[in-house]
Amino acid sequence: MTERDPTPGNREFSLEIETDVLVVGGGPAGCWAALNAISAGARVVLVDKGHCGSSGATASAGTQIWYVPPDPRERETAMASREAMGGYLSERRWMVPVLDKTWESVNRLAAWGYPFPSNEQGIEQRISVQGPEYMRLMGRKVKNAGVRILDHSPALELVRDDTGAIAGATGIRRQEGGNWIVRAAAVIMAAGGCAFMSKALGCDVLTGDGYLMAAEAGAELSGMEFSSAYAISPSFASITKTALYRFARFYREDGTLIEGAGSARGRSIIARTLLSEPVYARLDLAETDALKAIMRRAQPNFFIPFDRRGIDPFTERFPVTLRLDGTVRGTGGLRLTGLDCATTVPGLYAAGDNATREPICGGFTGGGSHNAAWAIATGAFAGTAAAKFALKKKPSPVLRRLGRAGYAEAARELDTNAALQAVQQAVFPLDVNYFRTEAALSREVHRLDDLWERLETSGGVSHLDLLRLREVAAMTATARWMYRAALARTETRGMHRRDDFSKQDPAQRHRLIVSGLGHIAVRPEPVEEPIFREAAE
Numbered sequence: 172m173t174e175r176d177p178t179p180g181n182r183e184f185s186l187e188i189e190t191d192v193l194v195v196g197g198g199p200a201g202c203w204a205a206l207n208a209i210s211a212g213a214r215v216v217l218v219d220k221g222h223c224g225s226s227g228a229t230a231s232a233g234t235q236i237w238y239v240p241p242d243p244r245e246r247e248t249a250m251a252s253r254e255a256m257g258g259y260l261s262e263r264r265w266m267v268p269v270l271d272k273t274w275e276s277v278n279r280l281a282a283w284g285y286p287f288p289s290n291e292q293g294i295e296q297r298i299s300v301q302g303p304e305y306m307r308l309m310g311r312k313v314k315n316a317g318v319r320i321l322d323h324s325p326a327l328e329l330v331r332d333d334t335g336a337i338a339g340a341t342g343i344r345r346q347e348g349g350n351w352i353v354r355a356a357a358v359i360m361a362a363g364g365c366a367f368m369s370k371a372l373g374c375d376v377l378t379g380d381g382y383l384m385a386a387e388a389g390a391e392l393s394g395m396e397f398s399s400a401y402a403i404s405p406s407f408a409s410i411t412k413t414a415l416y417r418f419a420r421f422y423r424e425d426g427t428l429i430e431g432a433g434s435a436r437g438r439s440i441i442a443r444t445l446l447s448e449p450v451y452a453r454l455d456l457a458e459t460d461a462l463k464a465i466m467r468r469a470q471p472n473f474f475i476p477f478d479r480r481g482i483d484p485f486t487e488r489f490p491v492t493l494r495l496d497g498t499v500r501g502t503g504g505l506r507l508t509g510l511d512c513a514t515t516v517p518g519l520y521a522a523g524d525n526a527t528r529e530p531i532c533g534g535f536t537g538g539g540s541h542n543a544a545w546a547i548a549t550g551a552f553a554g555t556a557a558a559k560f561a562l563k564k565k566p567s568p569v570l571r572r573l574g575r576a577g578y579a580e581a582a583r584e585l586d587t588n589a590a591l592q593a594v595q596q597a598v599f600p601l602d603v604n605y606f607r608t609e610a611a612l613s614r615e616v617h618r619l620d621d622l623w624e625r626l627e628t629s630g631g632v633s634h635l636d637l638l639r640l641r642e643v644a645a646m647t648a649t650a651r652w653m654y655r656a657a658l659a660r661t662e663t664r665g666m667h668r669r670d671d672f673s674k675q676d677p678a679q680r681h682r683l684i685v686s687g688l689g690h691i692a693v694r695p696e697p698v699e700e701p702i703f704r705e706a707a708e
Contacts, residue, residue, distance in 0.1 A: 179330060179341065179570055185349030188319070190216045191561040192554070193339055193355035195326045195381060197223030198230070199543065200523025201361035202309040203276065203550030204557070205318045208359070211558035215318045216353050218342060220325040220362070220376050224310020225303075227363055228499055229543070231373035232412055233470055235299045237531075237544035238277050239270055246270060253541070257502075257533020258664035259680055260394075262700045265530030268510055272548035283308060299469075300543075302373075324351060327641050328574030329358065329384050329519070332567035337388060337518035341572065343634040350634065354570070356561035357518050359553045360385055360505065364498035364524035365649040367598050368591065371402060371494045372409040372472075379498070381525040382652075383645035385505050387573045390514045390521075391686045393506040393696070394529040395649075396656035396667045399604050400500035400536050401442065401493035403452070408476035411494055414539075415466055415473055418456040422488055424449050439668070442493055442601045451488040495599055498649065500536045501666065502528040503656075506684055511556035512549050518564070520557045522549040529682060534665020575688065576623075576644035577637055579630035587636070590643045593622055598650050607657055608671045616654045623647050627689065651691060656683045659693045 192208040194201045197219035209215045217223060224230065239249040250266045277297050281287055285308055287295040314320060323345040330352070332338035339354040365379030382392060402411035421432035421441060429450065432440045444450050457463050463485055467474055477484045498504060504527040505514050512520045523546035528537050531545060597615040598604050626644045630637075660683060662676035663669050681695040 179352055179572055183350055184341070184352045185347070186344065186351040188216055188351070188353045190214045190319070190353060190355050192216075192357050192359065192557045193218070193353045194359045194361055194554075195340065195384075196361035196363060196523070196525070197221070197310070197313075197320070197322075198227040198361065198363055198523060198546070199306070199309065200525070200546040200550040201359070202306075202313050203547050204359045204361055204522050204554035205313050206316055207551045207554030208558040209316050209318055211555050213558035213561055216321065216355065217313065217318050218321045218324045218326050218340070218351075218353065220323070220380070222322045223313060223320050224306040226373070226376050228371075228373040228377060229302045229546075230306040231302055232472060233299060233301045234539035234543045236273065236277060236297070236547075237270065237540040238273055238298050241271070241274060253532065253535065256665070257535040258675065260529050260533035260665070260682060260698055262530050262698065264700065265510070269531050269544055269548040272551050273544040276547045276551060280305075280308070283312060298540075321351065325380070325638055326362070326384065327637065328572055328578070329388050330354075330570045330572050331388065332571075333569040334567055335517060336564070337516055338567060338570055340384070343638060345635065345638070356564040356566070357520065357557035359520045359522055359557050360525040361522045361550060361553075362525055364501070364504065365646060366497045366499045367495055367595055367646050367650070369495045369497070369595075369599065370409045371404070371411045371496055371499070374496070374499055377499055377524070378642040379645035379649035380642065381521070382505065383576070383641070383648050384573070385514060385516065385519060385521065385525075386648065386686070386688055387575055388516045388519060389686075390516045390519060391506040391684050392504060392527065392652055393682050393684050394501075394527040394534065395498075395503035395652040395685055396660050396683060397529070397534040397665050398498045398501035398503045398649075398653045399607070399666055399668070400496040401438065401601070401605060402496050402500065403438070403441065403491055404494045405476055406490040406492040407480070409494075410473055410476060411496065412470055412473050415454065415470055416452065418454045418462075418466070419452045420455055421491070422451045422453070424451065426488075438493070441491070442605050445493060446602055450491050452484075452491045453488045454485045457485055493601065493605075495604065497598070499524055500538060500542070502532045502534060502537060503653065504528065510552055512553035513556065518560065520553040522546065522553040534667055536666055574641075576626040576648075577630050577632075577640040579628050583625075583628060585625055585629040585640065587639045587643050590622060590626070591646070593618065594643065594646045594650055598653070606668055606670045608669065609658060612654050612658050616651065616658070619647055619651045619654065623651060623689070648688060652685045655691045655693055656685050659683055
């Protein structure tokens with residue numbers, strides 16, 4: 172096998188740009204990062220796989236926000252409320268600044284004109300946003316601020332300069348054709364998590380691309396075992412907004428009630444039942460017309476698939492399934508070295524779902540609220556820090572590209588559709604990924620390792636085929652990191668459930684740091700803060 176030239180040549184690219192900060196991803200984290208970087212005096216380019224402000228999980232749905240007034244009691248309650256659920260892996264040295272920055276930024280959002288609803292006393296309720304309105308506003312603010320936006324221009328690989336620092340990225344132009352290169356003094360990864368193309372609403376563009384590119388540069392990841400987030404969804408639709416299922420009862424096919432399915436442990440009970448039989452739901456706890464109207468206003472897109480099929484979810488049973496959200500509602504992602512959101516690679520920063528959310532969520536899902544706050548705050552932190560780094564950095568003319576999987580020249584052919592199916596067959600099954608055992612995890616790791624070897628020797632395809640090849644490679648790498656970490660954590664903690672180790676082990680109150688591609692290393696990292704007595708009690 173011959174290797175391609177690792178040095179980008181000028182004739183390869185139909186578009187070449189030089190800037191200070193490159194932001195990869197146009198969701199909430201990317202938009203906040205771009206705005207803060209340009210406010211700090213940097214030139215900024217933002218590239219997006221889709222269209223900035225309208226692609227991704229947030230743009231297609233509503234989301235709550237972890238927006239808490241700066242009252243000591245309220246803040247204490249907010250921080251303590253999730254510590255036990257997350258297995259005591261979160262840290263208040265992160266929670267406090269995230270809450271502060273979210274409070275400040277959401278108030279800016281209101282000042283920019285976002286139409287927050289008011290309560291009966293006329294006080295705006297700033298604890299949630301409707302995704303389309305929120306991201307339309309953010310996209311407009313980014314454009315008006317002077318950020319150069321390349322839509323439909325997915326990044327495929329990072330480039331490094333001769334000092335060892337990240338110095339930009341390359342990618343393709345899906346509509347115009349050709350390749351692009353952006354030379355930048357700092358790069359912010361804000362390309363979202365990985366949902367493995369499970370058809371969860373808005374998530375098919377979220378394939379772990381940022382993880383792969385960063386790992387090829389040597390970045391570490393953390394919390395990847397906490398990636399088994401599944402969301403309740405009608406079996407005939409992609410809507411995975413689960414808040415309204417608080418008003419549901421769940422039934423077997425014969426109409427008998429599934430006891431406990433609506434409780435705090437309900438997701439696990441539903442998952443167990445789905446292993447052997449169908450599950451149905453009905454929103455029959457919403458008993459008044461007033462409540463039903465409120466629910467429709469709060470989550471209008473939840474009801475669209477029902478209305479299209481002539482189903483009244485308040486009075487008729489409908490089949491449900493669990494769709495894998497992976498790291499989108501999980502907590503795993505790139506490891507951050509501090510509040511500047513720097514990774515372990517110089518010049519590379521991470522924000523939103525590209526970064527591990529363990530610092531504020533521990534090992535339990537951040538759902539909408541915590542993840543939304545994390546996107547806002549880390550976007551702001553990363554944008555400011557990347558601009559500061561970039562404006563002090565001396566340019567280097569020598570660049571080296573870092574992409575591996577999909578870039579081999581004398582490569583053997585790979586059926587990307589078959590490869591995608593292989594990844595999904597490894598991560599979708601509830602009796603592998605939700606209820607985990609050493610035997611099942613080891614079996615799938617072996618299969619995924621074989622697939623990765625084939626991916627590393629693949630390449631020589633058209634630029635659009637290369638995009639799918641890189642997406643499949645990113646999903647395969649993400650699954651391998653997830654399962655290696657899951658095998659190493661021989662306990663049940665947070666959303667990580669080991670059927671063969673059903674108890675939480677106090678000796679394993681640490682983070683698991685994973686790194687590498689061909690060979691994956693896993694090492695423990697202590698949680699710096701002690702368990703808060705109030706939370707432990």
